[in-house]
Amino acid sequence: MTPKPSRGISRRVLVASAAVLPIALSLPxxxxxxxxxxxxxxxxxxxxxxxxxxxxxxxxxxxxxDFVPPAERIATFDNDGTLWCxxxxxxxxxxxxxxxxxxxxxHPQWKDAQPFKAVLDGDMKALAAAGEHGLMQLVMTAHxxxxxxxxxxxxxxxxxTARDPRFKRPYTELVYQPxxxxxxxxxxxxxxxxxxxxxxxxxxxxWTERVYGIPPEQVVGSSIKTKFEFRRGIPIxxxxxxxxxxxxxxxKPVAINEYIGRRPIAAFGNSDGDLQMLQWTTMAxxxxxxxxxxHTDAEREYAYEQNGAFGNLxxxxxxxxxxxxxxxxxxxxxxxxxxxxxx
Amino acid sequence: MTPKPSRGISRRVLVASAAVLPIALSLPxxxxxxxxxxxxxxxxxxxxxxxxxxxxxxxxxxxxxDFVPPAERIATFDNDGTLWCxxxxxxxxxxxxxxxxxxxxxHPQWKDAQPFKAVLDGDMKALAAAGEHGLMQLVMTAHxxxxxxxxxxxxxxxxxTARDPRFKRPYTELVYQPxxxxxxxxxxxxxxxxxxxxxxxxxxxxWTERVYGIPPEQVVGSSIKTKFEFRRGIPIxxxxxxxxxxxxxxxKPVAINEYIGRRPIAAFGNSDGDLQMLQWTTMAxxxxxxxxxxHTDAEREYAYEQNGAFGNLxxxxxxxxxxxxxxxxxxxxxxxxxxxxxx
Numbered sequence: 001m002t003p004k005p006s007r008g009i010s011r012r013v014l015v016a017s018a019a020v021l022p023i024a025l026s027l028p029x030x031x032x033x034x035x036x037x038x039x040x041x042x043x044x045x046x047x048x049x050x051x052x053x054x055x056x057x058x059x060x061x062x063x064x065x066d067f068v069p070p071a072e073r074i075a076t077f078d079n080d081g082t083l084w085c086x087x088x089x090x091x092x093x094x095x096x097x098x099x100x101x102x103x104x105x106x107h108p109q110w111k112d113a114q115p116f117k118a119v120l121d122g123d124m125k126a127l128a129a130a131g132e133h134g135l136m137q138l139v140m141t142a143h144x145x146x147x148x149x150x151x152x153x154x155x156x157x158x159x160x161t162a163r164d165p166r167f168k169r170p171y172t173e174l175v176y177q178p179x180x181x182x183x184x185x186x187x188x189x190x191x192x193x194x195x196x197x198x199x200x201x202x203x204x205x206x207w208t209e210r211v212y213g214i215p216p217e218q219v220v221g222s223s224i225k226t227k228f229e230f231r232r233g234i235p236i237x238x239x240x241x242x243x244x245x246x247x248x249x250x251x252k253p254v255a256i257n258e259y260i261g262r263r264p265i266a267a268f269g270n271s272d273g274d275l276q277m278l279q280w281t282t283m284a285x286x287x288x289x290x291x292x293x294x295h296t297d298a299e300r301e302y303a304y305e306q307n308g309a310f311g312n313l314x315x316x317x318x319x320x321x322x323x324x325x326x327x328x329x330x331x332x333x334x335x336x337x338x339x340x341x342x343x
Numbered sequence: 344m345t346p347k348p349s350r351g352i353s354r355r356v357l358v359a360s361a362a363v364l365p366i367a368l369s370l371p372x373x374x375x376x377x378x379x380x381x382x383x384x385x386x387x388x389x390x391x392x393x394x395x396x397x398x399x400x401x402x403x404x405x406x407x408x409d410f411v412p413p414a415e416r417i418a419t420f421d422n423d424g425t426l427w428c429x430x431x432x433x434x435x436x437x438x439x440x441x442x443x444x445x446x447x448x449x450h451p452q453w454k455d456a457q458p459f460k461a462v463l464d465g466d467m468k469a470l471a472a473a474g475e476h477g478l479m480q481l482v483m484t485a486h487x488x489x490x491x492x493x494x495x496x497x498x499x500x501x502x503x504t505a506r507d508p509r510f511k512r513p514y515t516e517l518v519y520q521p522x523x524x525x526x527x528x529x530x531x532x533x534x535x536x537x538x539x540x541x542x543x544x545x546x547x548x549x550w551t552e553r554v555y556g557i558p559p560e561q562v563v564g565s566s567i568k569t570k571f572e573f574r575r576g577i578p579i580x581x582x583x584x585x586x587x588x589x590x591x592x593x594x595k596p597v598a599i600n601e602y603i604g605r606r607p608i609a610a611f612g613n614s615d616g617d618l619q620m621l622q623w624t625t626m627a628x629x630x631x632x633x634x635x636x637x638h639t640d641a642e643r644e645y646a647y648e649q650n651g652a653f654g655n656l657x658x659x660x661x662x663x664x665x666x667x668x669x670x671x672x673x674x675x676x677x678x679x680x681x682x683x684x685x686x
Contacts, residue, residue, distance in 0.1 A: 071558060148600055192560070205604045215414060216604030217535070218560075223601060228593040228619055235622045237600050244601070250571040257491055257580050258566060258587070259602060261548045261559030276571055279578045 039185040041335070042178040042342075048291075048333045051326040052182065055289040056189050059265060066287040070190035074264040076256060076277060077183070079197035079204060079221075081270040081311070082293050083212060085164070085174040087302040090310050092203050094171075095158055099142035116141075140241035143200060144224055148237040152206045159207060169340065172211050176293075177339045179268075183212055186266070194264075196256055197221045198248035198273050198311070202239075220259045222247045248273045248311075253280035265289065271311035275319055282323055290325035292316055297331035300341070382528040384678070385521040385685075391634075391676045394669040395525065398632040399532050402608065409630040413533035417607040419599060419620060420526070422540035422547060422564075423653070424613040425636050426555060428507070428517040430645040433653050435546050437514075438501055442485035459484075483584035486543060487567055491580040499549045512683065515554050519636075520682045521671075522611075526555055529609070537607075539599055540564045541591035541616050541654070545582075563602045565590045591616045591654075596623035608632065614654035618662055625666055633668035635659055640674035643684070 043049040059068040080086035100110070100119045110116035115134035118126035127134070143151065164174055183193050195204060195214055201221035208214045223244040226237040247255045253276050256264065266289035267274070267281035274292070282288040294313065296303050305313045320327050328334070336342055386392040402411040423429035443453070443462045453459035458477035461469035470477070486494065507517055526536050538547060538557055544564035551557045566587040569580040590598045596619050599607065609632040610617070610624035617635070625631040637656065639646050648656045663670050671677070679685055 071552070074560075201601070201604065209414070217417075217602070219604060226597050226600060228596045228623070235596065235619070235626050237596060237623075253571045253578065253580060254569050257569060258544070259560070261544065261562060276578070280571070280580075283578050 039188070040178065040181050042181055044333055044335050046333055048326050048328045052185075052289075052291070055266070055287065056186070058287050060189050068265055068286075072262065072265065073186075073189070073191040074194065074260060074262050075186050075191045075266040076194045076196040076220075076252075076260075076264045076268070076281065077179070078269040078271075078274045078277070079195050079199050081295065081307070082268055082274070083175055083179050083183075083195070084171065085176075085301060086270075086310065087295070087304060087307065090199065091171045092199050093310075094162065095155070095203065096138050096142035098158060098162065099154070100138055103141065136243075140224070143203075144239045144241035146239055148202060148226060148239060151202055151239055155203055156206045167338075172207055173340055174338060175211055176334070177336050177342070178334045179293075180212070180339065182268075183214070187213065191266070193218065194256075194260060195219045195221065196247065196252055196267075196277060198246070198251075200224075201247075220247060220255050222251075250276050252277035256280065267291070268293070269316065270295065271307065271313050272315045273311040275316040278316065278319070278323070278325060282325065290320070290323060291328060292320050292325055293328045294330060296329050297334070297337065299331075300337045301330060303331075382531070383521065383524050385524055387676055387678050389676055391669050391671045395528075395632070395634070398609070398630065399529070401630050403532050411608055411629075415605065415608065416529075416532070416534040417537065417603060417605050418529050418534045418609040419537045419539040419563075419595075419603075419607045419611070419624065420522070421612040421614075421617045421620070422538050422542050424638065424650070425611055425617070426518055426522050426526075426538070427514065428519075428644060429613075429653065430638070430647060430650065433542065434514045435542050436653075437505065438498070438546065439481050439485035441501060441505065442497070443481055446484065479586075483567070486546075487582045487584035489582055491545060491569060491582060494545055494582055495549045498546055502550060510681075515550055516683055517681060518554055519677070520679050520685070521677045522636075523555070523682065525611075526557070530556065534609070536561065537599075537603060538562045538564065539590065539595055539610075539620060541589070541594075543567075544590075563590060563598050565594075593619050595620035599623065610634070611636070612659065613638065614650065614656050615658045616654040618659040621659065621662070621666070621668060625668065633663070633666060634671060635663050635668055636671045637673060639672050640677070640680065642674075643680045644673060646674075 040049055040052065058064065058066040059073065061067055077083055080090050084091070097119050100116060104110050104120055107116070110120060115127055115130035115138055118130060119138065146154070159170060159172055162171060163169060164171055167174060186193055193214055195208060195212070195218065197204060197220070199221050201219060201223045204219050204221055205216040208219050209216065225240045225242045225244045227240055228235065228237055245251065245255065252274065256277065263284060264281045265286070267278050268291045269278055270293040278290040282290040292313070295301060317327065319325070330337065383392055383395065401407065401409040402416065404410055420426055423433050427434070440462050443459060447453050447463055450459070453463060458470055458473035458481055461473060462481065489497070502513060502515055505514060506512060507514055510517060529536055536557055538551060538555070538561065540547060540563070542564050544562060544566045547562050547564055548559040551562050552559065568583045568585045568587045570583055571578065571580055588594065588598065592615070595617065599620065606627060607624045608629070610621050611634045612621055613636040621633040625633040635656070638644060660670065662668070673680065
């Protein structure tokens with residue numbers, strides 16, 4: 001695509017253009033080389049990379065049979081395990097456990113009450129025994145009972161200091177370099193990129209713009225209810241310990257419809273929690289793209305298909321074959337996994 | 344703002360630019376006049392117009408004390424009575440009543456059952472007597488029981504043929520020309536414009552892009568629940584007769600936080616249903632802008648402060664004075680009301 005000359009171009013700009021023209025004309029070779037630079041340098045050559053490039057070429061080819069207008073180029077990305085590391089435990093759960101520990105001095109009774117006791121004792125078996133109800137209690141303790149602004153600050157502060165125990169790095173550095181390139185490549189190709197995650201919408205929004213280039217209004221996720229009220233004459237939104245929406249499995253197409261209101265033409269996930277999003281995106285006629293990140297690299301990241309209560313990769317892998325979705329073999333397809341490997 | 348030269352500009356474009364340069368250089372006077380043209384030509388000179396221009400100038404002045412980065416320039420607009428005509432009855436209610444009439448042949452029992460009988464008889468008194476419960480029955484009948492795609496088509500088809508009885512025009516032509524100019528002016532000033540309406544999110548999305556330049560993903564509204572399922576091997580979202588979210592009053596800041604995830608710096612409404620959105624937007628420190636459209640023009644549109652069950656203008660008008668919100672006197676401040684008046 002060639003940039004169209006602006007109708008509103010001013011005399012000053014035209015004069016300036018004329019002045020730099022001789023210099024600009026001397027640059028065509030380097031500019032042309034730049035234009036053809038690999039948009040996915042951290043992807044090894046192979047079927048996955050070729051499938052991405054071929055899809056983008058088809059839907060962006062002006063006048064082509066599969067052309068999709070830019071406004072309809074919606075791409076949705078799962079977060080945990082698709083854009084950043086989710087193993088051995090989703091980052092948001094690490095946050096919840098840390099938060100309970102931080103609040104414990106204010107709640108001496110937690111020493112004898114499950115599931116809090118399990119967290120304080122570091123007893124993962126007892127924690128698992130507390131089941132979904134216990135987990136929900138912890139999540140609500142960590143996520144509710146403050147204003148939305150206070151929560152955003154708590155998340156930002158925690159992320160600034162918390163470190164992944166294996167990689168000894170902030171969690172926001174454990175994002176996948178090839179996926180960052182993919183996000184940027186899609187946006188440069190006229191796509192609008194969205195996160196559609198089972199994770200908490202307000203746990204992600206404080207950092208997705210900085211880390212993924214995805215602004216808050218393009219982040220969809222699970223949420224708890226909030227209440228509008230006045231405190232000392234100031235309007236606030238108070239976070240209530242009550243689930244509003246669970247953005248997982250069948251919830252993902254529902255949320256895509258509710259928050260985005262347009263059907264994606266490309267979707268990216270890594271577990272059965274993303275199955276319905278991939279189905280909704282790709283089984284609608286037209287050229288569509290589905291991709292699953294398969295964690296096959298125990299050395300550089302992790303190799304797993306089971307992630308306990310947090311989502312397995314089973315049905316989605318079977319569906320991938322039937323629906324011609326691209327399956328990324330992390331070990332084979334990714335030249336680097338994390339941005340810091342390039343240093 | 345001057346357009347920046349593209350880094351990826353090709354030799355071909357540069358050569359083409361050079362070829363048209365002499366012609367372009369002969370146009371500077373008309374182009375310069377165009378650049379300084381009034382961005383709000385349908386607004387009469389006065390306090391309201393000046394307040395808008397002054398606010399935009401302050402928050403967009405690079406290096407100024409009140410500068411707001413483009414990413415944070417979020418502006419939210421109520422729809423009914425703020426962007427399009429809501430009187431004497433919200434358009435969506437007209438749609439619901441028409442839809443009930445269209446479906447009546449399939450439901451012979453409606454002839455004897457309220458609130459349907461009232462609709463079929465055109466008995467507005469009986470309809471009012473059916474109360475909120477009756478109204479909800481009608482709304483669910485008109486809005487649920489089909490897929491999301493079917494509903495979008497039903498809405499589009501209805502809007503293509505329905506005509507406002509007073510103005511004899513499609514409802515999508517009964518939008519306020521000064522507000523269309525305001526939307527365009529804000530976007531040209533780096534704002535992202537959102538609809539935040541008590542109306543149905545899926546009743547608005549089929550046409551907001553064409554009429555307001557606001558894409559579906561920037562429309563927030565009330566919603567019913569949907570269910571993801573397969574029909575004959577095809578994934579669908581089925582619309583259920585169950586309220587999901589009521590985007591009115593206290594619901595507006597809640598929805599702004601949930602859907603947009605950023606606090607607006609400007610909000611526009613016309614009734615008490617918008618009071619909390621205006622409070623949430625403007626009572627947060629920093630230079631903020633609140634505006635209320637006051638319907639004072641019985642001749643060109645309507646003059647009212649009471650709109651029955653559909654929202655009055657009372658508390659919000661009192662709050663406007665206390666909070667320095669701009670109140671638009673439609674009769675005095677708007678040169679034209681509807682786009683067709685210019686013809």
